[in-house]
Amino acid sequence: xxxxxxxxxxxxxxxxxxxxxxxxxxxxxxxxxxxxxxxxxxxxxxxxxxxxxxxxxxxxxxxxxxxxxxxxxxxxxxx
Numbered sequence: 067x068x069x070x071x072x073x074x075x076x077x078x079x080x081x082x083x084x085x086x087x088x089x090x091x092x093x094x095x096x097x098x099x100x101x102x103x104x105x106x107x108x109x110x111x112x113x114x115x116x117x118x119x120x121x122x123x124x125x126x127x128x129x130x131x132x133x134x135x136x137x138x139x140x141x142x143x144x145x
Contacts, residue, residue, distance in 0.1 A: 067112045068145040069124045071132060074105035079137045108132055117144055 075081050081103050088102035110127075114120040124142050133140045 067114055067117070067120050069110040069112055069120060070143040070145065071108040071110065071124060071128060072105060072141045072143070073108065073128075073133045073138050074103055074140075076137055076139050120144055 075084075084102040084104045087104060088099060091099045091102070110124065112120050112123065114123060121142060121144060124144075128140045128142070129135060
């Protein structure tokens with residue numbers, strides 16, 4: 067089973083990379099773009115076939131290593 071984990075900064079946490087992207091987009095003529103937030107995508111291949119067990123395993127990975135849960139939130143999509 068494949069899992070995609072999307073990790074982004076929580077609302078209210080300063081996102082300097084998002085601001086830099088927003089500024090670059092404005093300089094390229096994309097003036098309507100606002101509140102840009104950036105994040106990361108982690109793709110995992112799991113041997114697990116049970117969806118709930120896979121989700122629990124990936125959630126444990128996020129809580130222990132993949133995301134800094136103090137300032138980041140994550141979303142798990144199983145494919």
